[in-house]
Amino acid sequence: MHTQHAKKKTILVGQSGGPTAAINASLAGVYETAHACGAHTLGMRYGIEGFMRGGVVDLDERLADPLSVELLERTPSSYLGSCRYKLKPHTQDPEPYHILFERFEDFGIYAVLYIGGNDSMDTIAKLSAYGEEVGSDVRFIGIPKTIDNDLVLTDHTPGYGSAAKYIAASMSEIVRDSSVYDLKSATFVEIMGRDAGWLAGASCLAESSGVATPDLCLLPEVTLDTDAMLNVIAHVLEVKNTAVIAVSEGVRNASGELVCATTQDAADGTRLDAFGHVASLSGTGRFLASLTRNRLGCKTRAVELSTLQRCASHMASSTDLHEAHALGGAGVLSALDGMTGKMTALVRASDVPYLVETALVDVQEVANKERKVPRSFIRSDGMGVTPLFERYARPLISGEISPIMAGGVPRHIDPLGGGLA
């Protein structure tokens, strides 16, 4: 394949970690920029794990039709497939490094772009360090992506704005739904975010008028005191019928235990992923709903936004997709400039008007770090967010895309097809 494009530089791009509504916009940005610069783009199937097993797709062929790129940008999840593969230090396990660099050589790869979160930046950091050590010319650039918005050294991460927009819009609808009967009720809405409350906080953007936001917002940054929570709910129910509580899946009690782990089905819902993180949390909202029903005697309901919040491309933020696209493109440009071991990032120049610029940061400084919601963004009682949070987050959910509708549903790009042989 590389002989055919011998005079073109070849960019290899992969997607890693959890799906988002914006990760394909970054892929489109990589492809379009590489194409405009006269480079050839190959995609890894299922991240570096699939690539080691031979998974490669020619994006110049797949995305030749401009309509394909439009559909790609509106398609949730990872078009190329993803992985949660943990690359060990090469001193411990050199084999994957040998395989990967041999394949880079086989395909004549000029640069590897990896779109992902914290763990993916760890992969890029390790590969670039190893490449430098063995004198490889391959450039390694990370493109940030995570709905969790927990990467350091970037104002925010692509994927967050779209998830936040969906959460805010859904919360607005849930608040309406929950207040339909003339009786006392509490509705718990469980939102993703294992250690950082950026997503749960976004529920407070539910209405621009501020009327239909949740009454409480419980973030993992604040230890959950269930008695204090019940007191606030009881107070809310004294003055109106309905209390709506946004709760992060990752809230912990005073002993540091996940609230969801105290539920009966924790053994089912909680597992560790390849990075030693809890892979799947669930049940926090149900647990708190049950507790509240028992203690306050009101009707309760638990709603889990589940995977819907990370794949709702029909509610994507155009700001988010535009930035995702730009960061993918900036990654190509920096690689063609000869950079390596970097991550493209966003620097906010101004809140109002909202202005951002792209930047390059050292990927080693990003890997394995985590950015939480700062205390100044959290209400003093720990059960809500402040106007500073809104000032930060509101621009990120602004602007709509037009889904391409067919038969009454959004049309996505045709999938690449099943797993590797």
Added chain:
Amino acid sequence: MHTQHAKKKTILVGQSGGPTAAINASLAGVYETAHACGAHTLGMRYGIEGFMRGGVVDLDERLADPLSVELLERTPSSYLGSCRYKLKPHTQDPEPYHILFERFEDFGIYAVLYIGGNDSMDTIAKLSAYGEEVGSDVRFIGIPKTIDNDLVLTDHTPGYGSAAKYIAASMSEIVRDSSVYDLKSATFVEIMGRDAGWLAGASCLAESSGVATPDLCLLPEVTLDTDAMLNVIAHVLEVKNTAVIAVSEGVRNASGELVCATTQDAADGTRLDAFGHVASLSGTGRFLASLTRNRLGCKTRAVELSTLQRCASHMASSTDLHEAHALGGAGVLSALDGMTGKMTALVRASDVPYLVETALVDVQEVANKERKVPRSFIRSDGMGVTPLFERYARPLISGEISPIMAGGVPRHIDPLGGGLA
């Protein structure tokens, strides 16, 4: 209040039963048509239950600004508030009838329009029969509304198309999300519908190209054989990575028990409402996911569409909202024509092109009956729907509305405010 409008006929409109994304479009249709006909419109707060306690709002005042009506049509849930009040036969409990007809008299009510489902039509049937018996002039007209699509004598019900559109669009996104890793997994998507599978079946409209639909669709009309289900899932996972299963919350096993009632938290999740129905089902998807994980050893996930599916006005079907509006308006016209004891209904004139007309049917023939998905709409193995289902349902999810966005989220009409004193 009635003296002020002595020369105008006064229409009293109420909303009852569960919220939908289209019930406010019917309310807008009632108001706009009454207004155009020179009638005055009052709204009941929280259905007849709230009205008996004095809950009334003047819609001529509230909806005077045309922008209010536009926002109302895009607002989910019941603007007036709702109830699940069961009116007993007047021979058993005459008191509510006395209160209601006294209030109708006080407000000079010409006609009562009640927007709701099966149980609301029972209310209209009882009130119109009683009114006839006592020689009252008040007209009673039902306006159909239910996401469940289970009313007889109408081609379909307002609210269904919008819920179905959201379910189809979300399923399309969930299918993409679930197939992101190169490993075997089964995702269960739990969908509302206690006895009829219209909503679960709508998940099969997920993509117009047919690529991303669920692999199995389990409807309450078919007894669930879990062994047969596991066989089909195992077969799907032989040929591809991911199986996605749409499952109605109301599926039952061979003993006729709800599958969700066999889960541990059934005592929490299952209660009877005022009509003796199971009020809240939940856990079917989680139960089947757990069973599948244990029996097939693959990764599983359960996603519950929960109340999101009935309140997602940002994904409303314009066909649905238009019909909801028309049926509200037709109710006013028929009342002004002197009709009583009727429900407005939809008659389909043609599938392609899709054409419907409004009609009037006897509300006594609608109350307490239920329309299930016919066998010809269900695949012979009982685990999916046929092209006949799609031919029926596809037109109902077609067409989009433009949400009125502010600050990145859909703006709704200002709420009427809290419960009754």
